[in-house]
Amino acid sequence: AQSVTQLGSHVSVSEGALVLLRCNYSSSVPPYLFWYVQYPNQGLQLLLKYTTGATLVKGINGFEAEFKKSETSFHLTKPSAHMSDAAEYFCAVSQYNFNKFYFGSGTKLNVKP
Amino acid sequence: EAGVAQSPRYKIIEKRQSVAFWCNPISGHATLYWYQQILGQGPKLLIQFQNNGVVDDSQLPKDRFSAERLKGVDSTLKIQPAKLEDSAVYLCASSYTGTSSSFVDEQYFGPGTRLTVT
Numbered sequence: 001a002q003s004v005t006q007l008g009s010h011v012s013v014s015e016g017a018l019v020l021l022r023c024n025y026s027s028s029v030p031p032y033l034f035w036y037v038q039y040p041n042q043g044l045q046l047l048l049k050y051t052t053g054a055t056l057v058k059g060i061n062g063f064e065a066e067f068k069k070s071e072t073s074f075h076l077t078k079p080s081a082h083m084s085d086a087a088e089y090f091c092a093v094s095q096y097n098f099n100k101f102y103f104g105s106g107t108k109l110n111v112k113p
Numbered sequence: 114e115a116g117v118a119q120s121p122r123y124k125i126i127e128k129r130q131s132v133a134f135w136c137n138p139i140s141g142h143a144t145l146y147w148y149q150q151i152l153g154q155g156p157k158l159l160i161q162f163q164n165n166g167v168v169d170d171s172q173l174p175k176d177r178f179s180a181e182r183l184k185g186v187d188s189t190l191k192i193q194p195a196k197l198e199d200s201a202v203y204l205c206a207s208s209y210t211g212t213s214s215s216f217v218d219e220q221y222f223g224p225g226t227r228l229t230v231t
Binding site for chain 2: 090
C-alpha cells in the first residue's frame, strides 16, 4: 500500500523567505513522486515530478524538490517566496504500472508581505 | 491545446436528489480519472477508465455513484441519491497513457465541480 504524509496543513512565510513544504511517502516499490499546486477554484497543476535519474528535480515557478530514498522524503523548496505562490500544494505518489496517484492532504502556503 | 473541461462548475442540491457531472478530457488522452476532494483533504480517486473500460473503481460507492465513458472520450459521473457527506469538489483528470505502460504519465486536471448537498 502507498501513502503520502504532508507535515503542516498550513505554512506561513514572509515574501522573499525560503519556502519548505514537507512530504514523506511510503511505498513498497520505487515510487514516482509529484508535486501539484492548486489555486482557489481551480484544478491541480503539475509543479514537478520525479520518475528516475537525478534526485534533484526542478519545476516551474522556481520550485524544486529532492528525492531522498533513505528518508522516504520528497520535500518542496523555493529560495524566495513571492506573493503569487500563495496556494495549496499537494504531494502525490504513484506506481509505474497503474498510474494510480495517492495524494497527501495538502499544505496551504500563505505568503506575508 | 485545450485542457480538461468540466461542467457544471457549481451545483447545489438537496439530499436524496440526483446530480450528474460531465467531463471532456484532453484530445487523445486514453485514461480518465474522477476524484473526490473533500474540504481540507487531498483528492481521492473514485474511478479510473482506460479508453471506455474501467480499470479501478474500488473507492466508488457503487450503491449511489455511477460513471460511464461510453465512447472512450467524454465521461459522466452520477450520484443518486445524494447525501450530505457527498459535498465536495469533483475533479476530472486525464492522461495520455495509463496502465500497461512502463512509465507514469502526468495527470491533467480540470477546474472541478463544487457540489453542495443541503
